[in-house]
Amino acid sequence: MITKGIRGAITVEENTEESIKEATLELLKEMIKKNNIDKNKISHAIFTLTDDLNAVSPAKYARVELGWDTVAMMCFHELNVPDSLKKCLRVLVVLNCEEDFIPEFVYLKGASNLRK
Numbered sequence: 001m002i003t004k005g006i007r008g009a010i011t012v013e014e015n016t017e018e019s020i021k022e023a024t025l026e027l028l029k030e031m032i033k034k035n036n037i038d039k040n041k042i043s044h045a046i047f048t049l050t051d052d053l054n055a056v057s058p059a060k061y062a063r064v065e066l067g068w069d070t071v072a073m074m075c076f077h078e079l080n081v082p083d084s085l086k087k088c089l090r091v092l093v094v095l096n097c098e099e100d101f102i103p104e105f106v107y108l109k110g111a112s113n114l115r116k
Contacts, residue, residue, distance in 0.1 A: 001096050003043050006035055006103040009090040011110035012049075017056040020049075023089050024058040025065055027108055031093060032066075034104045043094040044072040050088045051077050058089055085110060 010027040013019045024047075031037065045068070047058045059073035078090065088111055095101070107115050 002099055003094050004097050004101055004103055006031055006037075006093045006095065006105060007090070008093070008106040008108075009088055009111035009114055010108040011085065012053055012087045012089055015053050015055050015087070020053060020056050020058055020089065021061050021065075023109075024061045027089065027091060027106065028062055028066060028093075030108065031091070031106045034106055035095075037093065037095065039066065039068055039071065041096045042068065042071045043096055044074075045094070046092045047073065047075040048078040048090045049075070050084070050086055051080050052087055053089065058091070085114065 008027050008031045010023045012023040045059070045062065049058070057075045059075050062068040062071070062073060078084075078088065105115065
């Protein structure tokens, strides 16, 4: 068994707890669906948000709504690069998996422009 990362990103409508919650759950649920993620195989998850998003930590919703209460999670601000995408939430979910697992990255809403 090895570890592999699954990347995901989504833009958030506004800097509110409700908008960050909705975006977090939409992104994680799509990542779970596309990659058949078993929460017991998650090594850890790293969330980043652009500096215009600070109303709440997205890890809260992974823990409370998806039951990731034993997953190590950290949240950080994304590097503030000039002209970069605003109001963007990104996540890296690291899985313990088989070598032949091929992760499918997920980019939703305005973040779909990140991977054309």
